[in-house]
Amino acid sequence: MPRIRPRFMNSPFFVDEPGNWHLKPGAPENLQEEFEDFIQALQDDHEPGTINGIHISYPYINE
Numbered sequence: 001m002p003r004i005r006p007r008f009m010n011s012p013f014f015v016d017e018p019g020n021w022h023l024k025p026g027a028p029e030n031l032q033e034e035f036e037d038f039i040q041a042l043q044d045d046h047e048p049g050t051i052n053g054i055h056i057s058y059p060y061i062n063e
Helices: 029-043
Strands: 014-017 020-023
16 A cells, blocks of 8 residues: 555545545546445455564464
8 A cells, every 4th residue: 555645535525434444436447446445455465474473473483
């Protein structure tokens, strides 16, 4: 997932309610796709030990 602010956040169709991000009805198709891709990326599991992973096995063994 990119670390920059997505373009859809600057759209008047974007609603950033805490815990309830969504788009207003009538949002353009490309904006909907970008939003869905971003939300899906947040839900993807990341491999342990990567920059996005939160679980790093201990002891740290290089294989």
